[in-house]
Amino acid sequence: MRMPAAKKVKSLPPADVEAIFARFHEIEPEPKGELDYVNAFTLLVAVVLSAQATDAGVNKATKRLFQLAPSPAAMAALGVEGIEAEIKTIGLFRNKAKNVFALSQQLLERHGGEVPADRGSLEALPGVGRKTANVVLNIWFKQPTIAVDTHLFRVGNRTGLAVADNPLAVEQILLKVVPERFMLHAHHWLILHGRYICKARRPECWRCPIREWCRYEPKTPAPNGA
Incomplete structure (x- = not known):
């Protein structure tokens, strides 16, 4: 960055x-942070989507997305095109949709559908860098x-x-x-x-x-x- x-x-x-x-x-x-989320997974997705976008813009786009797909399995079922359709008002939405789809798949395949609580595993997910990992670790897992x-x-x-x-x-x-x-x-x-x-x-x-x-x-x- x-x-x-x-x-x-x-x-x-x-x-x-x-x-x-x-x-x-x-x-x-x-x-409190200003991104809307309902669980660890939706927090992770919201932070990934917030890169080069405003929190308000992300919240507007994710309101329906998180109703449709509040879990990695549901998000993966939407597919890249389905995710794109919900987040197209966000900058770089095509690349972000690919990352959200891929990270959902990896969570299912490698972590039993759960968001990991360690930096290395988080940063190994598509679209997740150090800043995103730190936000999730801090907000959800209460790490300093x-x-x-x-x-x-x-x-x-x-x-x-x-x-x-x-x-x-x-x-x-x-x-x-x-x-x-x-x-x-x-x-x-x-x-x-x-x-x-x-x-x-x-x-x-x-x-x-x-x-x-x-x-x-x-x-x-x-x-x-x-």
Whole structure:
């Protein structure tokens, strides 16, 4: 996964990292992802479909898909064309349909129709990379993983929480610096912060709850009338 270059800032000291996650926890103790799912399998499919697509767009497409095929067996029975017909509003839907069909078959053939709880087995599935595996491990299996998408990569580098030039390095830094008691929800807090406040083109610094610790400069002023 290629990420945009980030302006280098100094890494935050441990006390500031602790303060940032304490503030996130204070605001939203139990952050949730925004993809809809009904079980581990539909979560996996939703995350695979979310690559280069919005969560809202994926949810719209999967509402009927998950009614028709909430299990690997039902999804495989739809076939590639049947899956395509349900997800054609999502970008790259043809390739994604092939991956969803193939991963459904592999789950049936190699895992008894169950979603595996280990990274290696997940990443061996078609269309499943490290980020997707981390999301499933975190949300469904409650493992303290960090799923680095473009939002989290941007927030890590802008704030000084994790200054690095590739997603894996950002992930590894966060696994070291985030206090253990905040680790389970860390990636949700950071992704949602990047999606709604620390935006790519114009971060909304004037309403940022962690601005006092953030290294990003100059802070974006409030628009007129805000």
